[in-house]
Amino acid sequence: MKNLSYILLLSLGFSFSSFAQKKVPAIKIKDLKGNVVDASTFENDGKPIIISFWATWCKPCVRELNAINDQYADWVDETGVKLIAISIDDSRLSSKVRPFVSSQGWEYDVYLDENSELRRSLNVNNIPHTFLLNGKGEIVWEHNGYFPGDEDHLYEMVEKLINGETIE
Template identity: 35%
Template sequence: MKKIFAILMTVSITYFASSQSKTFPIASTLTTIDGETINSNTFKHDGPIIIDFWATYCKPCIIKYNTLKDKYAEWQKRTGVKIISISIDPASRVESAKKFVEAFEWPYEMYFDLDSELISKLNNGSKVVPLTLIYDKDFNLVHKSTGASVLYEGSAKKGVKHLYSGKKEITDFTVDLSKYFEIIDQIISK
């Protein structure tokens, strides 16, 4: 009887442990948009997750978030994807970053990597943004990319030259997100 009980307990514990969401494997201190401190190893999710780094000085980052925000709710509902957005702006720029989030109504989970510790750990010491990391539900890295493919709104013509010359508004541009959609679809089809 003791042997059967021990087997049942082992099976129960194993099932319970395997049914829980995995957490992010790298520990780094971050700040929430409300000013609270958290650790990145508390991130968890039951589906694919995108961790995306940005800064207020990065126009392609802002364009990417604006392009994605209109598609995010439907994409999240269809695939279960979660986006964690992390600003690498220094403490002196936090209020400006918050204004971007509010003005553009970005729906993503938002944090600040004030000392750029996490981005450095995840990108071999580099602090280049935008940096996009796509993980499966077990936090296995599936895709890593820097940069964004900036386009004129509604066309296939590259728009980076005009974006930085200031001849157009930031809302006149879009980012090609097809690669991200494709990767998430591959993750959920496994």
């Protein structure tokens, strides 16, 4: 336990600015065809990526993904952004994800994180939780929760990225 507190101190001792930008770790998740995918390999030809953690039972999550879906075609045309939706439904509900996504008409890349391993490694506490990655795969913005209109704010961030502006 004592050694641990040293590691903790050491970690805190690093000035935060010296840390690298957060990236997505090499955690394995599954796509809807059952294939194992390494989350660190997500890419979009140098364009931004939105990663959204959601579940079929989470109403604000579904509301957010539906709101984005209404404008998604325009977003892709204008900025080339890609949305990756990661479901944290456990084995009770994970088989529902594929028909659910299909009936919602979502065009997103959808993955399953059945035991929340990727969720935990990205410090996602409650869902929905949305990340924005720049073209280099660095997490430059994140947001927890959803209220109508948040999607417009998210898109402003995407546009900033595309225009080379910095994001607070």
